[in-house]
Amino acid sequence: MSEAVFFYLFTTVMVLAALSVVLNRQPIYSVLSLLLAMFCLAALFVMLGAYFVAALQILLYAGAVLVLFLFVIMLLNLEPEALSRMRLFTLRTAGTLSALVFFLALSKILRSAGQPSTFPNPSPSSGTVESVGRLLFSTYLVPFELTSFLILAAIIGAVTLAKQHPHE
């Protein structure tokens, strides 16, 4: 019973925050709304028994990614989007309609897909650092190592891109 209350509470806030991300004219408010959505999502993760992932969500997304976004937005001093009225209308109608059709199709597929009949309560040990870490360093060791290459490539790419070219 309490699970239903919290599920609907967090999902509603999350969806409202996500809508505010998309609809806000000011990018800075969008980023702050995304922060709220991330926190609600972390709460949903806790309800699903994924404690480690919930902590990662807050530390990495709220702590690192969104701060990066905030820095760049403050650095760039954005002006509001200037589009012609006709183009804005076409864009909004087409985008919203196609996303609506997509959502209806997706929820239809999800409802008809073969799924496990039971939805067991998470066992207390299923989402801890220990269990995820054990799996990460045994079954998923190769992808984990490849991740370090990806991050290295991203660091080198970002530094190369952002470097000033004095000869230009």
Next chain:
Amino acid sequence: MITLTHYLVASALLFAIGLVGILTRRNVLMILLSIELIFNAANLAFVAYARAWGDVGGQVVVFFIITVAAAEVTVGLAIAVLLSRQLKTLNADEISLLKW
């Protein structure tokens, strides 16, 4: 009674909102933010399935998705800074260097 389908529909809703953002906003930074929303929709679906099947593997996949998202944002924001510095715009419609 909350079932797997509830979580999956919430995930689909989040995905659709992110899709609206990508399709309707023209600012490069807003498109990147919408992509983050879509990443999180995928995360929610993975974690919900991880609980349904009693398999921690789904949570490990979320770990990888978060890492990939962080790498994507790093490079994407570097490109956005470059765009505003060199082309003086962040409007995706005006950036057509590769088109013609």
